[in-house]
Amino acid sequence: MLPNKWPEAIANFVSASNAHQTDAMLAAFADDAVLTDDDRIFEGKAAIRKWSDDEYIGSRVSLTILDFSLEGEEASLRVEINGDYPNGPYIFNFSFRLENDHIKSLFIS
Template sequence: MTSPDTLPTPVAAALEAANAGDIEGFLRSFAAEGAVDDWGRVFRGHDAIREWSDAEFIGKQVVLDVTAVRTEGDVTTVSARVGGKGFNGPSDFAFTVTGERLALMRITG
């Protein structure tokens, strides 16, 4: 189990940016060809991630309250209580880290 204090840098940066409403910071945490997989809907590249986030994530003033973290290899799964003006409730986010950036953020539950 990895504690929230020891999150991989790009995961911590993405969570911090989302909670701050900072779309530019959120996008910087992703590789140029990084992607978000929102229950099977895949948004690849910064422009597509921005469109998705504006409509469903940061644009909905998302707040992520981390409740658990686990890391296996290059995948860190963050369990969080999600709040804001969109989906509210528990959810899991599986982040695949490649180098200093996120290759994928998959919303899994």
Template structure:
């Protein structure tokens, strides 16, 4: 089962809802896109506008697992007008929000 804060982000992505996506992160939340880190709403918005929601991304979840360290790993098929193909998304949750989303192949 996908934790609610992670599901909120996934739903916002698939609705191409940048405001909902940003609202799902802690104030100092981080997106790590293959080692490039974007911290805080302004930086995450800039990244997303150029490479994620701005590219009409879609995430078709294949599986979700929770690791021993508490991170949730979501494997999804990525579609849209940017990168297309399988990818792994690792999420750290802090309360009701996501503090970190890491993207890897």
């Protein structure tokens, strides 16, 4: 459950991810958003969709929020990720930068 204080874009990202709804997840991003995962950079919604189809929603991801922080337009989630991954679950940090009520960047570490 997401607290009311969370930015709508992040709440939408998490709920769409857990519901495996790619279009709804992408709607949380700005058109020119950048996603960085495992030292790879995905620029724009088409590249983020490909990443998601191959490695995220395509892997039937499930996020459990462990921690959350927000400072201005910067937000951080610590998540446990399950899905069709070998040797899971995994713990990751998702660092978001927000702009105009959308995710401008997401860095996964």
